[in-house]
Amino acid sequence: MPFTYATHPEAREIVFDFLQGYDVLGAFWTTVKLAVFSAVGSLVWGTLLAAMRVSPVPLMRGFGTAYVNIVRNIPLTVIIIFTSLGLADIFGVTLGASDFKVQGFRLAILGLTAYTAAFICEAIRSGINTVPVGQAEAARAIGLNFSQTLRLIVLPQAFRAVIGPLANVLIALTKNTTVAAAISVAEAAALMKTMIENEAQTLAIGAVFAFGFVVLTLPTGLFLGWLAKRLAVKR
Amino acid sequence: MTEVSVAKEDLAAIDELVALKSVNKHFGALHVLQDIDLTIARGEVVVVIGPSGSGKSTLCRTINRLETIDSGTITIDGRALPQEGKELARLRADVGMVFQSFNLFAHKTVLENVMLGQVKVRKADKKQAEEKARALLDRVGVGSQADKYPAQLSGGQQQRVAIARALAMDPKVMLFDEPTSALDPEMINEVLEVMQQLARDGMTMIVVTHEMGFARSAANRVVFMADGRIVEQATPDQFFSNPSSDRAKDFLSKILHH
Numbered sequence: 001m002p003f004t005y006a007t008h009p010e011a012r013e014i015v016f017d018f019l020q021g022y023d024v025l026g027a028f029w030t031t032v033k034l035a036v037f038s039a040v041g042s043l044v045w046g047t048l049l050a051a052m053r054v055s056p057v058p059l060m061r062g063f064g065t066a067y068v069n070i071v072r073n074i075p076l077t078v079i080i081i082f083t084s085l086g087l088a089d090i091f092g093v094t095l096g097a098s099d100f101k102v103q104g105f106r107l108a109i110l111g112l113t114a115y116t117a118a119f120i121c122e123a124i125r126s127g128i129n130t131v132p133v134g135q136a137e138a139a140r141a142i143g144l145n146f147s148q149t150l151r152l153i154v155l156p157q158a159f160r161a162v163i164g165p166l167a168n169v170l171i172a173l174t175k176n177t178t179v180a181a182a183i184s185v186a187e188a189a190a191l192m193k194t195m196i197e198n199e200a201q202t203l204a205i206g207a208v209f210a211f212g213f214v215v216l217t218l219p220t221g222l223f224l225g226w227l228a229k230r231l232a233v234k235r
Numbered sequence: 236m237t238e239v240s241v242a243k244e245d246l247a248a249i250d251e252l253v254a255l256k257s258v259n260k261h262f263g264a265l266h267v268l269q270d271i272d273l274t275i276a277r278g279e280v281v282v283v284i285g286p287s288g289s290g291k292s293t294l295c296r297t298i299n300r301l302e303t304i305d306s307g308t309i310t311i312d313g314r315a316l317p318q319e320g321k322e323l324a325r326l327r328a329d330v331g332m333v334f335q336s337f338n339l340f341a342h343k344t345v346l347e348n349v350m351l352g353q354v355k356v357r358k359a360d361k362k363q364a365e366e367k368a369r370a371l372l373d374r375v376g377v378g379s380q381a382d383k384y385p386a387q388l389s390g391g392q393q394q395r396v397a398i399a400r401a402l403a404m405d406p407k408v409m410l411f412d413e414p415t416s417a418l419d420p421e422m423i424n425e426v427l428e429v430m431q432q433l434a435r436d437g438m439t440m441i442v443v444t445h446e447m448g449f450a451r452s453a454a455n456r457v458v459f460m461a462d463g464r465i466v467e468q469a470t471p472d473q474f475f476s477n478p479s480s481d482r483a484k485d486f487l488s489k490i491l492h493h
Contacts (some may be wrong), residue, residue, distance in 0.1 A: 235386055
């Protein structure tokens with residue numbers, strides 16, 4: 001009789017017994033929440049930054065440019081640790097959290113959002129550059145103001161052009177959530193570290209977490225790739 | 236140099252809609268508009284012709300301030316062009332513009348293209364805006380294409396939609412910046428016919444074009460530009476049969492003798 005888990009049910013327990021006592025799904029759920037909240041936050045903030053970078057107001061353009069060039073050149077670890085040691089401990093920014101865990105979670109989202117927005121901004125700005133200048137001219141010619149022209153005509157077309165690059169940024173963001181472990185957020189990478197310290201099967205643990213991240217990011221990439229094709233603007 | 240009939244000048248004096256006074260503009264070292272003086276009366280159809288690079292497109296684009304000017308004044312219906320901002324947006328809504336490359340909003344249907352300005356700028360009710368849009372699309376002969384996207388239409392159809400989009404704002408004056416230059420030859424007439432109908436309906440029009448046939452049949456006045464200056468203006472008959480300037484004679488001899 002060949003060996004299968006069906007004939008030897010105890011085998012499954014032996015192979016995966018290193019998972020016992022750990023809330024792997026719970027840790028990944030935290031990862032998902034970090035990624036989703038930061039994605040929404042950075043899409044909003046990144047779009048605003050892109051709007052600033054193309055605005056006719058020099059002060060706004062200057063701020064947008066400075067923000068992007070400073071933030072995207074600082075390592076994410078430094079930003080995340082700054083939110084905890086700098087913002088929270090020195091400036092008392094706790095984002096309304098009473099306990100340390102919630103505070104770390106919120107600060108991590110703040111840090112991830114601030115960091116990722118710089119990349120979202122640049123992706124969107126390159127999308128804006130793909131929209132022919134005549135589109136904005138026609139919009140202005142019928143009396144739309146700057147913000148209407150941007151919101152109704154330019155950005156909708158720009159977004160459709162950069163869904164692919166945005167997918168890259170969002171996949172990177174999902175993986176970057178692991179940096180939140182640095183300020184003790186109990187997400188997947190933090191649990192992995194604990195498990196590697198306590199269990200012998202380090203390779204298997206690594207494989208489980210690698211697989212978990214692929215499960216999160218692969219569908220994101222496939223879905224956004226499909227969306228990009230579907231929404232492409234025909235010219 | 237100016238050979239406008241007396242009646243026309245009276246009309247202009249009484250009811251000038253667009254007035255450019257000593258307008259100058261540079262593109263770097265290139266002095267693209269040089270002391271341009273031009274007035275257009277309400278209901279008048281002015282065709283601007285001239286060789287490439289003579290500044291005629293730029294002239295057209297300065298009138299709704301898509302191009303800024305370095306000096307001089309431009310007034311529309313007695314009001315000077317405001318600086319960039321709300322005031323300028325309001326003024327642009329009263330000045331229809333049709334581009335060489337159509338510039339229909341690529342991510343919106345034909346119907347949405349014609350409704351957008353009414354709803355977002357004029358704050359019109361959506362239902363009324365749609366009715367008006369459909370009526371205008373019928374008027375320019377593309378009513379059956381209302382739910383398609385611009386890329387699904389031929390160039391001639393797109394340009395007629397663009398005219399409908401501009402008309403939807405009830406403009407005081409329409410600017411046409413080489414509206415047929417990007418079209419296949421067999422599509423030029425369908426656009427010109429719509430423009431001719433507009434002219435007959437009394438719309439004030441400023442048309443930059445190379446279509447001499449349109450200039451002859453629809454224009455009240457032809458303005459000839461070369462090297463950033465208005466060299467000559469006259470009625471179409473006068474201009475085409477008996478141009479006064481050598482530059483215009485030269486230009487006409489090159490384009491009409493084929």
